[in-house]
Amino acid sequence: FCAAPNISVPCLPGFYCPANTAQPTLCCKGYLCSPDTKTIEVCPAGFFCPAASTRALPCNFLAFCPRGTTAVEKYGLGAVLFAFALMTMAVFSVKKRIFHAQRLRYRQRLRELGDNSDDLEDEKRQKKEAAQLAQSFDIRFEKLGLTLPTGVDIIKNISGRLITGRTCAVMGPSGAGKTTFLSILAGKVAKTDGSIKVNGKEQTLSLWKKLIGFVPQEDVMLSDLSVREILMHSARMRQPVHMSHNEKRLKVLEVIQFLGLGHIMDNPIGDVETRGVSGGERKRVNIGMELVASPSILFLDEPTSGLDSATSLEVCKLLKQIAQEQFLTVAAVVHSPSPHAFNQFDDLVLLGSGGRVVYSGPRDEASHYFESIGYPVPEDESPADFFISLAAGRVDKSPRTPEYESQEDDDDDAMTYGYQETSKSKTPHCHVSTMALHQPSRPQSPTFSVPISNLAGSSADTTDQVEVIKNQGQGFWTSLRMSFITSWADSVSYIRDVFGEMGHWLWTIKCKFTGEQDPVRETPSFGSVFILCFKRACLQNYRSQMGFLSDQSLHLACGLCVSFASKDMMYTPRQPAEICAMAPPAIQLSCATPLDDIRYVGMFMSLGVYFAGISVGSSTFGDEKAVYWRDTSAGMPTLPYYLAKILADVPRMIVAACMYTGAFIFFFAYRQQLSSLFLVILLLYINAFSLGYFVSAVVNRSMFGLAGTGMSLAWALVLSGTAPHLYKVMNSGGYATVRWIWDVSAPRWGVEAFYLKEMDSRM
Ligand SMILES: Nc1ncnc2c1ncn2[C@@H]1O[C@H](COP(=O)(O)OP(=O)(O)OP(=O)(O)O)[C@@H](O)[C@H]1O
Ligand SMILES: [Mg+2]
Incomplete structure (x- = not known):
């Protein structure tokens, strides 16, 4: 020109x-x-x-x-989305048919079982099975105590004995320490005082956790699964490996029949938001989860609360029956049982306010004992109710009987007790002075939660476990220090558990070669647990269809927003010098400078992925922490569970990346290959899901949103290499000490890959 x-x-x-x-x-x-x-x-x-x-x-x-x-x-995109929706519906419909057929089969088996319930053969088989699995446990506990780090006693000086074939009722007013007592016995919470002897040998019962059934006070179970699926999973995880699949199924059906759950066995459990089975039915499933595992020791924390009196009686009868027929050691916390239900128990441990034992011995001798120390059971009152009022210190004393008077007078310490074995029952008989009946309530003052390390694996009282009660008396710094100690102890115990598990896993591999067997119970191997957990996780994903839809909507919405925001963003290269020379002087400088919006598109893209990915990823583990605690306390290893959950999440990550990519390219005029864009988004999603898992592991559910948003901003905004600019981070001395953070940040690499690919086609 x-x-x-x-x-x-x-x-x-x-x-x-x-x-x-x-x-x-x-x-x-x-x-x-x-x-x-x-x-x-x-x-x-x-x-x-x-x-x-x-x-x-x-x-x-x-x-x-x-x-x-x-x-x-991009009209084609709409067609692909439509085809994807059709395919998903087809998969769901096939699955529905399969589940329906499975349901019919189970119903048929349950009917057959009902028809043959009087079958002698069946009874013989059950007894044989019980005898094979049962191991007798004589548990003697002496002066058990738990003192919190703050010096507050939760329970103190509890002695007594649990014997194979007998049922023991643990009673006391609310807050007396019943749950804590059971948790200590089961080895879920570390005691600070006293001793526990198992078959005469001092040891903790956690060694036998595969044989312990612990029915927690809260109904901790997965709400999406059906009653049968939950029981079946529990049986497969905890029954010995030599039992065939059919035998396990039969066991589950027997328990379903026994607990009267047949008519709702295919219903989902549900939760406060989704209607499922009733509260009483959930309680029965809670018990069933332990019964299907054929335990040798059964601890139940309020198995009858929420049940009507007839069902409560049935449960108490059931406990007596299984203790006698299957040689189980049973201890159950019961609140206000009817006289008939109370009579089903052989022994009684009565705790008073302040965690002190008021009575420990045969149930049928309790009335006589209290009468003899001046507290006769009134004729018009049920013994159980009277004992609880007595333990709460709400009963006035009648004129005393000399038999025990001298004992009380000798007591300097209100907790002195006699401990004897009655020749008749060979059970411990522990009684305290009447002063223990009037112990002041435990001071409400400075309390902290027991370090979570001590509670690790305990599912019994999850709210208690995670609750850190603020110490108003000792101030903020003490609270902070205690929280720190608690978190530290928690992390150490978690790492110790994982290493312990790995050690156990290596030991099981060694056993494969040497032919050794687990002396407690040979339960499914690492691989089998992985498969069982994987199946369950897939089932959960399949069941939470509404959750799946809302997740996909979130990915779509985030992708669309980012795409719309990036619609007019482009890259205008530096203009040739010859052209700029012709431009007016005022715009010559900008003419020679490239206009680069693509890196901001990269940042927006990663921000959208992290917002959606972290919030969806945090729901994977966040919703079932309590279930995880319950399962691990029953012997489930962490590693296969964790791997199974992640593997089951892979399809969710892929679908999320598809949705997001589809939405992202809707308005944004991308230039690179679609496959490379998809790959970058998928890899960012994998990282975002992992951060979601991390968030759900370290913070409480109520903090997920806040922590997720903070993490998204930190990673996808600050550490993306866009603002501050990567060049500055890599070359400025001020960033020298923190440069490594950008090196390990996934969005920095993701945005860089996206940018380079986009630039390739623009140069
Ligand atoms: N980890 C903990 N940190 C602080 N206090 C605790 C902890 N665990 C238990 N406590 C307190 O110890 C007392 C006994 O608790 P526990 O749950 O054992 O009572 P409970 O007899 O089972 O009561 P309920 O009948 O209401 O279930 C309660 O006052 C409780 O607040
Ligand atoms: Mg309790």
């Missing part, structure tokens, strides 16, 4: 300069200029031509590019 009458300048590629041109014309969008700048044509079909094109760019995957296309139309 002629810059001046006598000066001709070669035209630059991307401009159109036919003969006799005084000023070059930028090749308009929708047109293609030849590299020699002399010819121009409309962009051919199947390609698209942005402004200054010297080569036509091939139309993107699933896009529509007629002749003269400037930017791709």
Whole structure:
């Protein structure tokens, strides 16, 4: 072109300069200029031509590019989304049929079982099975106590004995320490005083956790699964490996029949938000989860609360029956049982306010004992109710009987007690002075939670476990220090558990070669646990269809928002010097500077992925922490569970990345290969889900949103290499000590990959 009458300048590629041109014309969008700048044509079909094109760019995957296309139309995306929705519906419908057929089969088996319930053969089989599995446990506990780090006694000086074939009722007013007492016995909470002897040997019962059934006070179970699925999973995880699948199924059906759950066995459990089985039915499932594992020791924390009196009586009868027939050691916390239900128990441990034992011995001797120390059971009152009022210190004393008077007078310490074995029952008989009946309630003052390490694995009272009761008396710093100690102890115990598990796993591998067997119970191996947990996790994903839909909507919405925000963002390269020289002086500088919005698109993209990914990922473990505690306390190893949950999440991550990519390219005119864009988004999603898992492990459920948002901003915004600019981070001395954080940040690499791929096609 002629810059001046006598000066001709070669035209630059991307401009159109036919003969006799005084000023070059930028090749308009929708047109293609030849590299020699002399010819121009409309962009051919199947390609698209942005402004200054010297080569036509091939139309993107699933896009529509007629002749003269400037930017791709993405109608194909809609069709793909529609096809995906149809495919998902087809999969769900096939699954539904399979589940329906399975349901019918189970119903049929349950009916057959009902018809043959009087079968002698069956009874013989059950007894044989029980005898094979049962191991007798004589548990003697002496002066058991738990003192919190703050010096507050939760329970103190509890002695007594649990014997195979006998049932023991643990009673006392609310807050007396019944749950704590059971948790200590079961080895879920570490005692600070006293001793526990198992079959005469001092040891903790946690060694036998595969044989212990612990029915927690709260009904801790997965709400999406059905009653049968929950029981079946429990049986498969905890029954010995030598039992066949059919035998386990039969056991589950027997328990279902026994607990009267047949009519709701295919109903989901439900929770406060989703209606499922009733409260009483949930309680029965809670008990069933332990019964299907054929334990040798059974601890139950309020198994009858929420049940009507007839069902409570049935449960108490059931406990007596299984203790006698299956040689179980049973201890159950019961609140206000009816006289008939109370009579089903052989022994009684009565705790008073302040965690002191009031009575420990045979149940049928309790009335006589209290009468003899001046507290006769009134005729018009049920013994159980009277004992609880007595233990709460709400009963006035009648004139005393001399038999025990001298004992009380000797007591300096209100907790002195006699401990004897009655020749008749061979059970311990522990009674305290009447002063123990009037112990003041435990001081409400400075209390902290027992370190979670001590509670690790305890599912019994999850609210108690996680609750850190603030010490108003000792101030903020003491609270902070105690929280720190608690978290530290918690982490140490968690790491110790994981290493312990790995050690156990290596030991099981060794046993495969040496032929050794687990002396307690040979339960499913690492691989089998992984498969069982994987199946359960897939089932959970399948069941939470509404959750799945809302997750996908979230990914779509985030992708669409980011896409819309990036709609007009582009990269305008630095203009050739010859062109800038012709520009007015005021814009010459900006003419020579490239306009780069693509890195911001990368940052927005990673921000959207992290917002959606962290919030969805945190729901994987966050919703079932309590279930995890319950399962691990019953012997489930952590590692296969964790791996199974993650593997079951992989399809969710892939679908999330598909949704997000589809939405993201809706408005944004991307130039790179769709496959590379998808790969970057998928990898970012994997990282975002992992951060979600981390968030759910370290913070409480109520903090998930806050922690997730903070993490998204920190990672996807600050550590993406966009703002602050990666060049500055890598070259400025001020960042020298923290540079490594960018090196390990996934969004920094993700945004960089996205940027380079986009630039490749723009240069
Ligand atoms: N980890 C803990 N930190 C602080 N206090 C605790 C902890 N665990 C238990 N306590 C307190 O110890 C007392 C006994 O608790 P526990 O749950 O054993 O009572 P309970 O007899 O089972 O009561 P309920 O009948 O209401 O279930 C309560 O006052 C409780 O607040
Ligand atoms: Mg309790």
